[in-house]
Amino acid sequence: MRIALLQLNPVVGDLAANASAIAGAVRSASAGGARLCVTSELALCGYPPRDLLLMDEFISACRGHLDRLAQELADCCPVLVGAPVAAAGxxxxxxxxxxxxxxDGVAEVAGSKVLLPTYDVFDERRYFTPGHRCGLVTVDGYRVGVSICEDIWNDKEYWGEHRRYPHDPVAELASEGVDLLVNLSASPFSLGKQAQRESMLGAVAARIGVPVVYVNQVGGNDDLIFAGKSMVMGADGTLLARAAGFVPEVLLADACAASAGAVAPDAPEPEAQIWQALVLGTRDYAAKCGFKGAVLGLSGGIDSALVACIAAEALGPENVLGVMMPSPYSSRGSVDDSVALVQNLGIRSRVVPIEPLMRSFDAALSESFAGLDADVTEENIQSRIRGNILMAMSNKFGKVLLTTGNKSELAVGYCTIYGDMAGGLGVIADLPKTMVYAVCRWLNSVRGFEVIPRAVLEKAPSAELRPDQKDVDSLPDYAVLDDVLERHIVRKQGMAAIVAAGHHPETVRRIIGLVRRAEFKRRQAPPGLKVTDRAFGSGWRMPVAARYAC
Structure with a gap:
């Protein structure tokens, strides 16, 4: 049975454009011999639509587009479209x-999602009522089981005691007899998840003894990135076909054949996957929000260098403006490194020295601060001066301001609210500092030259807000810091478990304390692109005013 996996990039809420993309893909697939087309989960409205789903008019509009699509595609093969629908009765x-x-010109509900996730970035019980069972339709004499995303993620044999729900709707459906199973998904990217996804889908296919067709959306929507990589698993659990990652594709596959179709290559290096994800997330955020390009501050450090590289790749170097804002504490090397990066990338640049503005602030605050020593207050003023300059550039030129802070800094509050945190998108906000270095080294190796100057990789990290300042003056070594943060934030370990792993108790206590105290800053940070299992975004819901000793 020839099935078309419609791996599309929907824009959340743009029903007309999404419907048009679905229609175009269906016509193309039908002309190519497809007997059934399958979209991703909620493809008509885009995932995640969040509180748009609370609007009756939005649900009604979705129904209208479904009916029109059915009529428009009446002469094509049947199509399974993911969409929100009002539950009749x-x-x-x-x-x-x-x-x-x-x-045949009619839109009928074939099945509803049974298992509604409420963990990490998912909050589907806020919006949906669960279905009673997975769907079953007959196409060309084949009994096709219809499941949606989470429904396939609860295989008892695969997950054992770690499964999330008491029953398995796919197993229940398979017991009724199906020839193949399709799964409409909107499963966000996170590093390492694709291997687990393929392992799990293969196990499900082998257990129920029928091919599994998995269709995932592609693209960036707010903080979430979807890699696509739609696939067909054979009845023995073998990967038979896979669409390319991070790009739209219509994959035609003979789902019930021994060899379904082409298997697109998948980059094995984590750095390559992160690069692809961040480029896609940045490109789609700018395009879907209507920005003409991007602006960012260039400090001569590694973080801003990587963000500049991602922006140039995502938006085109001609659409990226790098702003250098040297202060009296900026080293000559940092300025030179920024200039070299600009030349390597071919992006536009401006230089706006901030010393005159620093003097103006000192004069304006001299009476109020009389008799008080300079401290972090003056350092933060420098950062906020830069934030104001960058926001002015963003406003004037219609470009999105990209923040350059990494996950390590955001975790412990080593960042200035209304300063370097000002902006529209945190490109590397979910990338620990050690991974920033790894991605930069990988990028230089694949480009074949030092697009990021060697001096940027070798210099000691510094905010350069006071003479001879270094990050290690305020923070533990990044290798130590990142391991503690990984254990605490991603693995959800408390102090006792982290100390048992070999870290010094006082270091752990200090880091966890910094994480807690920085929560108010993170609440006011721009969306950050998610690439790890747990990011400071829609899946992080820690209280601000709270006291809990880990």
């Missing part, structure tokens, strides 16, 4: 996360 305002079958 249920209580008012009840909405289901559904797979809708478009066939």
């Amino acid at each position: 249920d209580y008012p305002d009840t909405v289901r996360n559904a797979a809708v079958l478009l066939r």
Whole structure:
């Protein structure tokens, strides 16, 4: 049975454009011999639509587009479209996360999502009522089981005691007899998840003894990035076909054949996957929010260097403006390194010295601060001067301001609110400092020359807000810091477990304390692109005013 996996890049809420993209893909696939087309989860409205789902008019508009799509595609093969639908016969305002079958000019619900995730970035019980069972449709004599994303992630044999739900809707459906299973997904990217996803889907296919067709969306929506990599697993659990990662594709596959189709290569290096994800996330955030390009501050440090490289790749160097804002504490090397980076990337640049503005602030505050020593207050003023300059550039030129802070800094509050935290998107906000270095070294190696100057990689990290300042004056070594943060934030370990892993108790206590105290800053940070299992974004919900000793 020839199936088309419609791996598309929807814009959340743009129903007309999304419907048009689906229609175009279906026509192309039908012409190529497809007997069934399958979209990703909520492809009509884009994932995640969040509180748009609370608006009755939005749900009604989705239904209208489904009906029009069904009529428009009446002469094409059947299509399973992911969409929110009002649940007929249920209580008012009840909405289901559904797979809708478009066939012969009619749109009918083929199945609804049974398992609604409420962990990490997911909050589907806020919006949906769970379905009673997975769907089952017949196409060309084949019994096709229809599941949606989470429904396939609860295999008892694969997860054992770690499965999240008491029942397995896919197993229940398979017991009724199916020839193949399709799964409409919107599963966000995180480093290492693709290997787990393929392992899990292969185990499900082998257990139920039928091919599994998995369709994932692609693209960036706010903080989430979707890699696509839609695939077909054979009845023995073997990977038979896979779409390319991080790009839209219509993959035609003979789902019930021994060899379904082409298997697109997948970059094995974590640095390559992170690069692809951040480039896609940056490109889509700017485009979907209507920005003409990007602006960022160039400090001569490694963080701003990597963000500049990502922006140039995502948006084109001609659409990226790097702003150098030297102060009396900026080293000559940092300025020279920024100039070299600009030349290597071919981006536009401006130089705006901040010393005159620093003097103005000193004069304005001299009476209020009389008799008090200079401290972090004056350092933060420098950062906020730069933030104001960058926001002015963003406003004037219609470019999104990209912040350059990394996850390590954001975790412990080594950043200035309304200063270097000002902006529209945190490109590397989920990248620990040690991974920033790894990605930069990888980038230089694949480019074949030092696009990021060697001096940037070799110099000691510094905010350069006072003479001879170094990050290690305020923070533990980044290798130590990042390991503690990984254990505490991602693995959710407390102090006792982290100390047992070999870290000094006072170091751990200090780092965890910094994480807690910085929560108010993170609440006011721009969206940060998620690439790890747990990011400071929609899946992080720590209280600000709280006391808890780990």
